[in-house]
Amino acid sequence: MGDSPFQLDFDDLPRVLPLFPLSGVLMLPRGELPLNVFEPRYLNMVLDSLGEERMVGILQPARSAADPIADDARLLSTGCAGRITAFQETSDRRLLVTLTGVCRFRLGQEVDSGGGYRRAVVDYSDYKADMIDDGRVQAVDRQSLLRALKTYGAARSMQVEWNSLDGVDDEVLVHQLAMGLPFAPNDKQALLEAPDLIERGRILTALLDMAALQGDDESDDAGTRH
Template sequence: MPSRFTPQFADLPEVLPIFPLGGAIVLPGRQLPLNIFEPRYLNMVFDTLGGTRMVGMIQPAAEATRSGSDSVRRVGCAGRITRFAESDDGRLMIVLTGVCRFAIDAELESRPGYRRVTPDWSDYAADLDPDHDVSIDRQGLRKVLKQLADFRGLQLDWEQAEELPDPVYVDAFAMNLPLPDEEKQALLEAENV
């Protein structure tokens, strides 16, 4: 459910700082807690708090992990910093609430150590549509998720999960299951459930 602080599609930023982090995705409307400690990303958070408060979460490209390059995937999701707290040891704990997915149109010159892109939001306008209805085969999905959980030896609270609305149910599993980066990326890029 969008809040009064959620930007409208026309108000999405033309420049977006990105935070490449393997295995971590945020989806529209969902929250991702992050522990920020590297100086470049502390700079990024402080800079964005004075503006749109938006950060693009994006995964490193598959070849980047193997080769040590800094290339990133083409699609990520922008999140808005909705909470932050300082720690005594100089870290920031932030919560990003997903706003809208984006494709990288171009990468811009870096700011004090962090990367910025020109995002292309055009394929993901539905992410901001509060009336965008999602219906799923919940019984079928639960069966597959149970098989995956059993295979991986995961203990999940199925009763609590059943109380979630369909979009939250799907997104919670997509963001939190220990899936390979490629599978999380495929879920992020999926047109719909």
């Protein structure tokens, strides 16, 4: 195990994951993804996961689709495993869940779950480096990223506490922006599949530049509704 009793080592990652397909939603290692779970199949999935490793695989359908995503929808081959680190029941039978990203994976053969949701064998071997918190090791071009963010924010009248970003390390900054901003599903996938933090920062900067030129046409449809 890792330094914390809740921290997984690479060899402890489960080889079979329940799958939560979500269009336009991105989870990255150590990023926190809030989910509002109400579909019966995914309520079953969360409850089953709480009794096991608390791990769920987030990935996108191959074609963008509104909820609910069909049971037989083809899925993209790269996703990210997350651990349920918080959950709350509501009076109207929903679960408010927080997933914390752990490690990306390649999708393998699907297996029967018996709970109405999808499960699959996954392969983490290409992404062992995800288990290393390298925000202070891999330095992104922070100056270019913040310049692009300021231009993007001005185009959308965003209120940003710029001073609050000074003490945020590169990985946290890049991952929070990548996960939280309303980029298109294919752009979210490009951010997920970036080989390292430096390249993810470059992609994010380019997306911010392009979005600023397009104006305020995008809507925040990457909300956590499921």
